[in-house]
Amino acid sequence: MESFEIIAEPNRRAILTLLVSSQQSVGEIERQLRMSQPTVSKHLRVLREAGFVESKVDAQRRLYRLKPEPLQEVDAWLAPFRRFWSAHLDALERHLDRMDQSTSTKRKTKRRPRGPNRKPNKGETK
Amino acid sequence: MESFEIIAEPNRRAILTLLVSSQQSVGEIERQLRMSQPTVSKHLRVLREAGFVESKVDAQRRLYRLKPEPLQEVDAWLAPFRRFWSAHLDALERHLDRMDQSTSTKRKTKRRPRGPNRKPNKGETK
DNA sequence: TCTAAATATACCTTGACACGTATATACTCT
C-alpha cells in the first residue's frame, strides 16, 4: 500500500499521532484509542510494512515507534502547494492594494458575451 | 469525502499537481494525464465538492483552479511530525558531535548552526 | 435550428479494505 492511502485511514492517523509523543505498546494504543486489538494489530502491520513505524520486542509486548521517512515524502509532495498558497496570499495583497486606488471606478467592459446561463454546479464561480 | 481520502487517489493528486502551475480546462487535463473524460470530470467533482478546486465557466469549457484550504489542513496535520523529525535530526547531530570530540576528527561538511534553546524556523523542512 | 464540441452524469461491475469473531503464536511466571 502506498503512503497516501495509508494515512487516508482515520484510525491509522490517530495511531501515528499517538506515537509522536512516545513509543507505545499495542495494548496501550488499543486502550487509548478504544479500538479492538485485532484492528490495532492490523493497522500497525500496514504502518510497519510501509515504513511509518517500527517495532521492537519487549517480552510479550511489542513497542512501536515512529519512523520519519514516509511522512517526509508526503511533506515533500506538499511543497509546491505551499509555494502556491504563498503566492496566493501575495496576489490577494496586490488585489487589495488595487482596490484601494480604484474603489470608485466601475467596470464597464464585459469580459465576454454570454448567452442564457446554465445552472451553476456547486462550487462553481460565475 | 474527507481531505486525506481525496488525495489518496493518484489521479487526483496528478490533477492537483497539474493545477499548481495554472488553471486548466477538463480537456487539457484529460490530454495531459491521459485519462478518460468521465474519469477526469468525476475526479474534478470530488475535488470541487471537497474545496480543493473551483471552476469558472468559459464558453463550453470549465476552467478549474486550485483552492488552498484543504491542502493547508493536511499540511497542518503534518506539523507535529515535522517537529518530531527535526528533533531526530538534532539528536543525530548531537551524537555526531560527541563522536567528533571523542575522535578528534575534522569535519568536512558544515552542519546547521545550533545554539542553546534553538527553535525551528517557520516552515523549516530539514 | 441543426451540428459539433465540451463537460457532466447515470448505471453497472469489480476489486479493495476495514471490521468482527475466532484462533494461533509467543512469551512470562509459578
Place this chain on the structure above:
DNA sequence: AGAGTATATACGTGTCAAGGTATATTTAGA
C-alpha cells in the same frame, strides 16, 4: 509443564469507491 498475558493472523462479510460505457446538458457557430 501449565496458565495467563500480549499480540498476530485467518476467514467471512459488508461497504464503497473507481473506472467503463452510454447518454444527457450546455454552448458556439453555420
